[in-house]
Amino acid sequence: MDESATTIRVLLIDDHAVVRRGITSFLASTDDIVVAAEAGDGVEALDKLADMAAHQQLPDVALLDLVMPRMDGVETAKEIAARYPSVRVVVLTSFGETERVHAALANGASGYLLKDADPSEVEAAIRASTRDEVFLDTAIARQLTHQMITPAAGLRSLSARERDVLILVARGMSNRAIATELSISERTARTHVGNVLAKMHLNSRTQAALVAVREGLVQP
Structure with missing residues (x-):
């Protein structure tokens, strides 16, 4: 079987090298998910995607932080969705405010995780995004559900x-x-x-x- 046909390729976007290193190390332990490229912010990520597109090597998923220099995660997600609609976006961030969640989802993100999530959840979110499914951190999902069933406040x-x-x-x-x-x-x-x-x-x-x-x- 052609490995390239089954491997999920990820573009990892985070301004903290130690975070990128940890995620890359974890994903390396999976059978079919690889970090194809890394970027330290949204501007660099779009440059990487342009180069990858030119070589017909676009990733399947962009895993990104929200707070980054030069271009934040929401704007980056919006640009990726507009320019490369085949690339799914999963947010992995420290911020769980509902305004940020809504902004990310409204701009193309198909997953939203907090950085204290279990590594298995990160893997699950990446896999879910390739199936066009939305994957939300448990705490985020609970928060959104609470908003839906309580009066406006x-x-x-x-x-x-x-x-x-x-x-x-x-x-x-x-x-x-x-x-x-x-x-x-x-x-x-x-x-x-x-x-x-x-x-x-x-x-x-x-x-x-x-x-x-x-x-x-x-x-x-």
């Missing part, structure tokens, strides 16, 4: 405009600056800020900023 209770206001608050902008940025009156901006705090059960702008960072709306 937190970020999900905010309107699109209120989310914009929250992001600007997290960037340290005053009501006047927010008003200028959104082309609204300062009074309206003040009302929006008050609504954001009330809906999210927060007591201060500082708390709102911390929530925005925790949920991945802005960088810390």
Whole structure:
């Protein structure tokens, strides 16, 4: 049997060499999954994919982190899905905030794992992606299920405009600056800020900023 026909080829994308080394070592113990190439960030990954495509050696799966320099994982997943639709994307990251999960899945990821996942789960997610199945970390799946069966709260209770206001608050902008940025009156901006705090059960702008960072709306 032609080994190339059965081997699952992986492009490993993570800015930490020690992480790449550990994953490569584990996958080497499997019978049919190999790390075909590595990249330290999204820009390098797209360069590697272009070269691999030119040689008709595209990987089956891209296993990537979310937080990387130059181009983050969500943008990288989006670009891979657009340019190389045959390559499945599985996220392996330390961040489990629902905003990040939704963003990754919405931009083409077919799997989402946390870095404390058992190695067997990483293997299972890679295999599932090649079957066009979605594989979610148990904790992530539980979190998403909880969101579906509970009333709207937190970020999900905010309107699109209120989310914009929250992001600007997290960037340290005053009501006047927010008003200028959104082309609204300062009074309206003040009302929006008050609504954001009330809906999210927060007591201060500082708390709102911390929530925005925790949920991945802005960088810390």
